[in-house]
Amino acid sequence: MKVTYQAAAKAQQPTRDQGLKVDYAPAKRGGMKWRWYLLLLLVIAPVVLLLWVLLRPSLFVLAPGILTSEPLEMRAMQKGQIIGAFSAAWFSGGAGSGARAYSRCRSGRQH
Helix, strand or coil, X not given: CCCCCXXXXXXXXXXXXXXXXXXXXXXXXXXXXXXXXXXXXXXXXXXXXXXXXXXXXXXXXXXXXXXXCCCCCCCCCCCCCEEEEECHHHCCCCHHHCCCCEEEECCCCEC
């Protein structure tokens, strides 16, 4: 035996009552959503902070230290003093245009 119920007229048209339009007032409690998120943040924040403090050493390698290297000595092929150096990036053609890097010595020669 199958029982079927007919939906009430109010369920089909909630803004009508006996053929007349009913204007409902808007909700008086605005801003409940942001208060809920604020409460949720206040409850979850200490748990997240505790997990961060406990799991940070396992997730990241923290190894403070000092790097040292041997001194690197560079020598020129001739005597001179460098007064300016330009790289290929300074030229308008860009790196792929065949532009070369130049440096100029006090002796006047370009290299």
